[in-house]
Amino acid sequence: MNLRSREPLIFDRSVPGKVGLDLPKLDVPPAKDTRPAHLKRHGFDALPSCSEPEVIRHFTKMSMWNYGMDQGMYPLGSCTMKHNPRLNEKVAGLSGFAESHPMAPSTLVQGNLALIYTLQEWLKEITGLAAVTLQPSAGAAGELTGVMLIRAYHLSRGRKRRAILIPDSAHGTNPATAAMAGYEVVDVASAADGTVSFEDITDAVTGRVKKGLLAVIAEHKEDIAGLMVTNPNTLGIFEHRIDEICKCIHEVGGLVYMDGANMNALVGVARPGDFGIDVMHMNLHKTMSTPHGGGGPGAGPVLCTAALEPFLPKPIVVRDTEKVGEGEVPHHTYRWDWERPQSIGKVHSYYGNFGMLVRALTYCLSHGGDGLRTATLRAIVNANYIRHELEGVYNLPIKTASMHEVVFNDAIQAHHDVHTLDIAKRLIDYGFHPPTIYFPMVVSGALMIEPTESESKEELDAFVHAMKMIAQEAEETPDLLHQAPVTAPLRRLDETTAARKPVLRWTKALV
């Protein structure tokens, strides 16, 4: 990283008269100005004037300040940073898909409908659930859709239920979603390993009693619309009493929502439908490796039981099969079904992030059923290898068996005044993206490491080595860690001032 690689804002590069996009000479009469006078565009304050080579260099230089998946391990726990196959990108760009129009009659988009139908069949088999919508754009949108299904289900039975139970180890989107869907959130105590506690838990320090599942159910009974649970949970631990949890909730007429953010630990190994789960989402940008894109787009399909199927968002793909003679290949046609009177409506303007669905099906076809299961097992082996190699070097606060990720904390390094943030930032100097830090909150100073199946033994060993070096530095030269990162384009950034005096866009006055 040399000094020339520092890249100013494009607005400081703009020179009037330059243009990076041109058009054919207008081949029809020029536009007549039919605008109401007060709605005429008066110009732009920021839009820059630059040529194509300058814009390309600008973005290329900025990109060099990013860390990407092809540079090395990206062990962000719960984010599932796995390899992004290039075939998937190529296929999503096929003009047959890319140029298809969402408002075109379904007879003109048979390939898209066949693709959606096929991906739905894969996801149903993977999860063991009966029905599915691919409309939600991301995990959080999937959660909201799922909880809206729960609400519609109760209303159709004349029940007004107000409460959604959520274990306190849950991801923040769960309570945010329940609130967006009009529910009151009722906390359920988690055991030390983050799993749902059936019994009350007394906080050792404060003496405060948090209600376990049984007490919460006894208190709220028929007011319980459902429970949201992440499995494996945010500590990478399988919720081992998940079937009993479902049973307890079902007994009071509630439904169970599973946050499938960690479904990549279960594919081919266990199926939520077999546990008694009623509704769940999957993050295709995690489990099926559609690229994260620096913050999206994702895709958050929702799967549910037959009982919830009538409420799914509109429209639904229907396959009609023409009867054919014996031994002939049946001919399928596909159409949208909009006549769904109990549907919750729409959760996306069209049919979801279709380009992501193309990539996800490509991923599924490449792996096959056998490859998907192997990927799951490899991810679990890799996480457990890291756990084994680093246990003792870093504190492993919870000893329950890990699935696809492992959570350490800074308890050992804290003796040298080195904390999770310092460890994470020092990993940057060793050429790795840091793990997820300070989450889940049930572990103080959490370092949540998820290697995924994409890492070779060589890369895992390099990561383990870096972590051991950092542990040694914590003892010998702790200030080195407080200063980290020192090799990144920038040092630690002042987030407090950023929030207190927000500068959220460039303005001329800023120059």
Added chain:
Amino acid sequence: MALGQLGFFMRYLPTAPAEDRALLDAIGVARAEDLLTGVPDHLKLHRPLDLPPTSSELEVLREMQRLAELNTRFRTRFLGAGAYAHFLPSAIDHQISRQEWFTAYTPYQPEISQGTLQHIFEYQTLICDLTGLDVTNASLYDGGTSCLEAALMAVRVQKKRNKVLVSAGLHPHYLAVMRAGFAPHAELELVEVALVKGATDPVDLATKLDDTVAAVLVGYPNFLGAIEDVQALSELAHAKGALLISVTMEAMAFGWLEGPGKVGADLACGEAMSFGNTTNFGGPFLGFLAVKDAFKRELPGRVVGQTKDLEGRTGYVLTLTAREQHIRRDKATSNICSNQGLIALRANIFLQLAGPEGLKGLAEQNVAKAQYLRERLLELPDWEVPFEAPYFNEFPLRFTGDLKAMNESLIAEGILPGLDLTPYGHTNCILWCATEINTRHQIEHLIEVLARVASVVG
């Protein structure tokens, strides 16, 4: 081969059998399955998934090409209705294919995510510039969900007001998304305002405005292509203390129309897929929401801000996070986390290439092509004007002939016609769209085919 045995090899899995053995030996288990001690046996799947086996890259490519080719291809397209076919500069696909952009996660670690963060800061600047407002976020999912987020935000800002008025001129799918999102909130009310001559009826709006109304949503341009008078409507709304939210589903119109914030809108939301994307069967698209500065702490979603590092150098971070789900949980402004990052990048590259001259030129060509298309259509005997309203690149015309036969003839000629508005309450109307990619030749070909059909049908 045993179930999921680790000897299984495919091109994306990097561990050789001997290395598998070494990993398992180090952990101290015989088989990978032995690590599943946390999963009770009765909850495990004791059979292979009933799915096809792994396939080579070439086989998968062939299958996906087969599916892509099942879609009908068109040489010429006149369909918009929220998803617009525009010119796509070659630089965009090249740039976003850099692994630094498309494989990266949300920029949680700013020291090694400055590329994404600076890009979002620039993108935010441009969305504010186009909309004439002060603050925006890193993106929302799409036009429909942006309307829902904007309306919910307006209700939060406008305490004690629980009603949202929404123009019947919004895209019907956006309305459907809003209805679904409002349904769980018994305390909130969503009321439609009627149209007159294709635009929001000011009389009906005035009747429905009272001190319980938090906000009014109007299209700019609307679903029927009409350019709503945002200024006049905002004056009506403001007089009753309501906010005006403009909804733009064709962001290219910002090259021709004043930023809604400059003519009275308090919030501007909508769809910006037109900047550097294909129609992509409706997604991934690019929702946006820009607001006045006073509302910034009620914005949903990720926001990037400028700051300094330890050595005083300028840098960028995710900020105002106290609004978000990971801090506020059930009190958050929204549950959104993943948004449309890479699509915002496409839009940012597009806008920087276009610049003020390019965007103005694009917009003017859209208007010129649409005006030419409309004039030529109206020269035919069986097309009528349902109402007169100023438009950008889209307008409805009523067809007096056999609409089904007309549509079929166009499709047979490789022309994708405009949207049949019959299911949306405008019987026998077609919503025609022309953009800079439609040539005079294409328009003339369309007219030729229509004239031929008319003489056959008539």
